[in-house]
Amino acid sequence: MEKQVEISVLLQIYGKLLTEKQFNLLDDYYNNDLSLSEIAENEGITRQAVRDNLKKGENNLFEYEEKLGIMKSTITKQETIADVLSEITTIKSSMSDKEIAEILNDVKEKLQILI
Numbered sequence: 001m002e003k004q005v006e007i008s009v010l011l012q013i014y015g016k017l018l019t020e021k022q023f024n025l026l027d028d029y030y031n032n033d034l035s036l037s038e039i040a041e042n043e044g045i046t047r048q049a050v051r052d053n054l055k056k057g058e059n060n061l062f063e064y065e066e067k068l069g070i071m072k073s074t075i076t077k078q079e080t081i082a083d084v085l086s087e088i089t090t091i092k093s094s095m096s097d098k099e100i101a102e103i104l105n106d107v108k109e110k111l112q113i114l115i
Helices: 003-017 020-031 036-043 047-068 070-089 097-114
Strands: none
Touching: 003 020, 003 047, 003 070, 020 036, 020 047, 036 047, 047 070, 070 097
């Protein structure tokens, strides 16, 4: 996953765990597409201060994800759901009851993992 997208997703998940300033700076940089200079001007701080706060906030987000794994778990669940939906769409009227039963059994096993 691209770093910018990854941080944006992590910010949605863990943003409230950051300081308000870190959250706002990361939000401006990654979601509102403001430059370091624009953020520095808006906040009345230096570009270096913005960069330092961004790095600290990013590190915090990655640390939270490493410890809690919410994003990874969510992605895994979404992939499993997509796989299940794909298998269900392969069921055709021309399939035998045995083939349908095999697909449904596989779907059942995958859904049980999500519980």
